[in-house]
Amino acid sequence: MDRPEAAEAYRQAQLRFELAETVRLRREELGWSQRQLAERAGMTQPGVARFEAGGTTPTIPLLARLADALGLHLTVSLAPGQRRSA
Numbered sequence: 001m002d003r004p005e006a007a008e009a010y011r012q013a014q015l016r017f018e019l020a021e022t023v024r025l026r027r028e029e030l031g032w033s034q035r036q037l038a039e040r041a042g043m044t045q046p047g048v049a050r051f052e053a054g055g056t057t058p059t060i061p062l063l064a065r066l067a068d069a070l071g072l073h074l075t076v077s078l079a080p081g082q083r084r085s086a
Contacts, residue, residue, distance in 0.1 A: 016054040019063070024052045026070045040069035 027037050034048040041048070042065055050056050051066075058066075060076060067074035 012057065013054065016057060019058060020052045020054045023066055023070065026072060027052075030070065037066075037069060041065045 023037075027034070032040075033045075034052070035045040037043075038045045038048045043051075043062075047056075051058060051062075060074075063076075064074050066072075
């Protein structure tokens with residue numbers, strides 16, 4: 001990707017997809033519907049559907065609520081990485 005903004009948009013989309021997939025797989029593993037997860041996480045079913053489709057960038061509090069509802073532990077870390085040019 002030649003343009004930094006395109007690379008950043010791709011990275012963010014990939015992160016949203018990975019988070020969504022993790023939540024969806026765990027929900028399905030538990031045998032829950034989106035509505036059941038929504039009730040347990042204090043969300044609406046359309047909100048869960050948007051999240052699972054990768055259509056939203058979640059906040060850390062939202063991720064924490066989803067993790068708690070799914071019996072998961074949320075871990076957020078910052079690690080050294082490649083420096084981006086300004």
